[in-house]
Amino acid sequence: MASPDHQETKDPTDTARTDRPLTIATSCPVHSHNSEDKKQNGLRKGLVRHRDYVKISVPEGKGNRLPSEWWKTFIALFYAILNLVLTTVTITVVHERVPPKESSPPLPDKFFDYIDRVQWAFIVTEVNGMVLVSIWSIQLLFHRYKAIVGRRYFFLLGTLYMYRCITMYITTLPVPGMHMVCAPKLYGDSQAMLQRVLQLISGGGLSITGSHLLCGDFLYSGHTVMLTLTYLFIKEYSPRSFWCYHLLCWLMAAVSVVCILVAHEHYSVDVVVAYFITTRLFYWYHTMANLQTLKCSPNNYLTHTWWNPVFNFFERNVQTQVPCSFCWPITCPLACLKNPCKNYSMVQSGREE
Incomplete structure (x- = not known):
């Protein structure tokens, strides 16, 4: 009896085991086929969506990486004007402390020992300086990203003239030559000093305009600052x-x-110091601006400068290097001219396009 019972229990089980694979065999291909189709369709849709997303979002991202933010540019311009006015005030104050050339002759200078004075040479300096600044103004006007470039120029110019105010005030040098004619001292006449400040501002601080007859603004040379900084921006x-x-x-x-x-x-030391400070400040600022990884790097010691918070304020939203791209300054049907730089000439050899 054991064997029949075993056979009776075994037969339904065997039948069920043979039937179940049949149903699975007939249903699995259909089920797996449908799931694979759905996965492939979903994958295709995902790829299409991803492809569409790339096509739409990338141009917008590039456009937003160089925002104009003109309000920051006007702040930088105000900063530069403020320091230029402060420079004229400092010159007027320092002029009262310059010792008379009869009692304090010019300091020894190696360049003056070998080169005699040429009277018309300083006129060449100021004329060339005005031409160079005019060239830079035209170039900036046609630059596509003039707002970013302009605030960089104004910030560096204002900072350099602020440094100049400090060096002029803390150390007053005697006149470099007996040929210099200094205006008479005012001995505390504040109204006359204010008139001299306004006269300097109206004449642009230039000798050829007849507005600059004050002495004491020697260390360091403002003309060298303007010439060097303008050339560096023109080239960059x-x-x-x-x-x-x-x-x-x-x-x-x-x-x-x-x-x-x-x-x-x-x-000579006035010119050397002006050149050194101008070039170092230009290189430091553009190194931090062009190498985005340095902005947050703990090994970037340039962030220890006092003007780093101001730099972050101006450059926070500038996410890429500024290309050399030009266009018409006003709305024009002509297409904008674009000629990207190949690399960053001074600091970085591999420049992004």
Whole structure:
């Protein structure tokens, strides 16, 4: 009896085991086919959506990586004007402390020992300086990202003249030559000092306009600052292929700086210090601006500068390097001219396009 019972219990089980694979065999291919189709369709949709997303979002991202933010540019312009006015006030104050050239003769200068003074040399400096600034103004006007470039120029210019106010005030040097004619001292007449400040501002602080007859603004040279900074911006924000243009601007700046010394209007140390401070500040700022990874790097010691918070304020939303791209400054049917730089000439060899 054991064997029949075993057979009776075994037969339904065997039948069920043989039937179940049949149903699975007939249903699994259909089920797996449907699921694979759905997965493939979903994958295709995902790919299509991803492809559409890339096509739409990338151009917008590039456009937002260089926002104009003109209000920041006007703040930088105000900062530059404020320090230029402060410079004229400092010159007026320091003029009262300059010792008379009869009692305090000019300090020894090695350049003056070998080169005699040329009277018209300083006129060449100021004329070349005005031409160079005019060239830079036109170039900036046609630059596509003039708001970003402009606030960089204004911030560096204002900072350099603020440094100049400090160096002029803390150390007053005697006149560099007996040929210099200094205006009479006012001995505390505040109203007359205010008139001198306004006279300096109206004449642009230039000797050829007859507005600058004050002494004491020697360390360091403001003319060298303006010439050097303007040339660096001209070269940095123009195509590398314009080498003739760069050479011409460099010659104008170099000749003008040499003419400052030939005219004996500044000591040699005034020109050297002005060149060093201007170039270092320009390189530091653009290194931090062009290398995005340095902005938050703990090993970036440039962030220890006092102006780093101001830098972060101006450059926070600038997420890429500024290309050398030009267009018409007003709305025009002509297409904008675009010529991206190949690399960053001064600090970084591999520049993003």
